[in-house]
Amino acid sequence: MTKRREFIQYAGLASMALASPALSFASRAERRPFEQVPQRFAERPMRLEGDWPSTLKGKLYRNSPAMLERAGFQHSHLFDGDGMVQQYTIANGQVSHRAEMVATEKYLREQAAGRFLYPGLGSTPPQPKAARNNDSANSANISVRKIGKRLFALWEAGSAYEIDPDSLATVGRVDWGEALTHLPFSAHPTIDADGQWWNIGSWIYGGQALVFIYQLDQAGALKRFKRLALQQAGYMHAFCVSQNYLVLVNTAHLYQHKNEGNFFDKFQFDQQGHSQIVLIDKNTLTIERTIEIPANFVFHFGNAYELGNELFFTMAEYRDAQIMSRGLSIKETSVFGPNPVSYPSELCQYRIELNSGRWHKSGSGLSMEFPNFRQTQPFSPQALVGCGQRLNHGGQQRLEQLLQINPHTGTSDAYTFAENVSLDEPLYIQDSRGEEFIIHSFLDRQQNESGLALFKGADIGAGPIAKAWAGGVLPQGFHGCWVSA
Numbered sequence: 485m486t487k488r489r490e491f492i493q494y495a496g497l498a499s500m501a502l503a504s505p506a507l508s509f510a511s512r513a514e515r516r517p518f519e520q521v522p523q524r525f526a527e528r529p530m531r532l533e534g535d536w537p538s539t540l541k542g543k544l545y546r547n548s549p550a551m552l553e554r555a556g557f558q559h560s561h562l563f564d565g566d567g568m569v570q571q572y573t574i575a576n577g578q579v580s581h582r583a584e585m586v587a588t589e590k591y592l593r594e595q596a597a598g599r600f601l602y603p604g605l606g607s608t609p610p611q612p613k614a615a616r617n618n619d620s621a622n623s624a625n626i627s628v629r630k631i632g633k634r635l636f637a638l639w640e641a642g643s644a645y646e647i648d649p650d651s652l653a654t655v656g657r658v659d660w661g662e663a664l665t666h667l668p669f670s671a672h673p674t675i676d677a678d679g680q681w682w683n684i685g686s687w688i689y690g691g692q693a694l695v696f697i698y699q700l701d702q703a704g705a706l707k708r709f710k711r712l713a714l715q716q717a718g719y720m721h722a723f724c725v726s727q728n729y730l731v732l733v734n735t736a737h738l739y740q741h742k743n744e745g746n747f748f749d750k751f752q753f754d755q756q757g758h759s760q761i762v763l764i765d766k767n768t769l770t771i772e773r774t775i776e777i778p779a780n781f782v783f784h785f786g787n788a789y790e791l792g793n794e795l796f797f798t799m800a801e802y803r804d805a806q807i808m809s810r811g812l813s814i815k816e817t818s819v820f821g822p823n824p825v826s827y828p829s830e831l832c833q834y835r836i837e838l839n840s841g842r843w844h845k846s847g848s849g850l851s852m853e854f855p856n857f858r859q860t861q862p863f864s865p866q867a868l869v870g871c872g873q874r875l876n877h878g879g880q881q882r883l884e885q886l887l888q889i890n891p892h893t894g895t896s897d898a899y900t901f902a903e904n905v906s907l908d909e910p911l912y913i914q915d916s917r918g919e920e921f922i923i924h925s926f927l928d929r930q931q932n933e934s935g936l937a938l939f940k941g942a943d944i945g946a947g948p949i950a951k952a953w954a955g956g957v958l959p960q961g962f963h964g965c966w967v968s969a
């Protein structure tokens with residue numbers, strides 16, 4: 485099943501032309517997964533297929549921008565849907581599902597008003613109110629993470645929201661400290677080897693280019709906070725962590741203040757400019773080095789690690805930012821349209837010589853998004869799991885794959901789903917005996933039904949060993965986490 489393949493070597497040049505979609509949500513369903521979504525799903529058992537191991541016990545949480553419509557207005561960018569946290573409970577060979585909206589201040593005000601009140605990031609409702617602070621439009625819709633005993637629904641331009649891990653009731657907006665109210669806290673907190681967490685917040689307003697660094701202890705309490713000035717106001721969604729560094733990619737998608745337009749309209753991709761790899765020393769919280777690379781765009785990273793005097797990390801790299809401006813809209817130009825448009829990424833590994841700052845890049849030949857690694861071994865070379873497609877097949881391929889690749893060895897494996905199946909982010913999980921599985925939700929557009937698929941981690945090419953079906957369409961989302969019972 486496993487194939488060994490050579491990475492494509494780059495000599496400091498921009499990515500080659502790629503020809504297939506990474507994020508593909510092509511829709512033939514009668515109801516698209518972001519339309520007419522109920523505001524809660526009561527708990528109910530899912531229909532099972534195959535054998536769900538009795539040793540697998542826990543909850544899969546996923547966040548989705550679920551509510552894009554109110555009072556006859558539909559937001560036109562997926563990022564503007566109010567967040568809904570879905571909870572899949574797996575125990576005793578059974579699977580159940582439930583979901584609740586995150587009761588953000590935005591959601592509660594708009595519930596009371598019966599309409600959307602605030603401008604979104606990519607689209608604006610009629611007669612919008614002026615945003616009062618960074619949390620006015622906070623829809624807490626990108627990710628959900630458990631840190632210590634606390635579960636957080638996360639956005640990226642404002643505060644985290646804490647939610648109850650069992651009932652999914654919203655506990656409230658999180659203030660990490662008195663002077664930190666409403667500051668951006670990204671949707672991608674990243675674990676350190678000792679169980680502490682790091683996060684960033686991007687502040688690109690008022691002509692500033694700042695990044696906020698948060699260090700949280702194992703229980704999810706703030707330990708350190710630092711503001712750092714960057715050289716350009718590039719869009720940053722996530723980052724990665726190695727033994728000694730926080731690794732940021734400050735993309736060439738640059739923010740420039742304008743009075744008109746939506747938030748995303750204020751970014752312009754500077755094709756002639758550069759992206760910058762920023763290495764931040766974890767001990768001193770200072771920028772040790774900024775390395776220019778050709779202009780690129782990235783949402784997501786694999787893990788990072790240092791071997792000797794070299795730092796390795798992977799990212800799902802785009803040639804430009806059209807995935808953001810056009811691909812994640814829900815218009816004709818999007819990955820959701822009736823004739824979906826491709827916005828391919830390529831999973832690439834970067835190797836940095838720490839003494840000189842020289843960089844080298846290798847392409848995997850995989851258009852892979854939502855890369856994930858084993859949280860228990862964050863600094864080990866290892867196989868990443870994600871979803872997408874192999875590149876270079878003429879651009880006709882529309883089948884989505886669960887992909888696994890070890891960027892260090894080039895070893896990869898894949899499972900190809902049937903036509904009209906869209907995959908969500910896959911995660912590594914373990915059962916009570918320590919056996920590894922991969923789990924992800926999906927939408928079967930032919931059947932008009934969402935589900936969960938479970939693979940053995942050691943052999944994804946063999947296909948899912950079990951599935952669970954929801955009996956209808958659930959919102960598709962971005963990120964989630966697994967919490968063992």
Ligand SMILES: [Fe+2]
Pocket residue numbers: 626671672721722783784962963
């Ligand atoms: Fe993300």
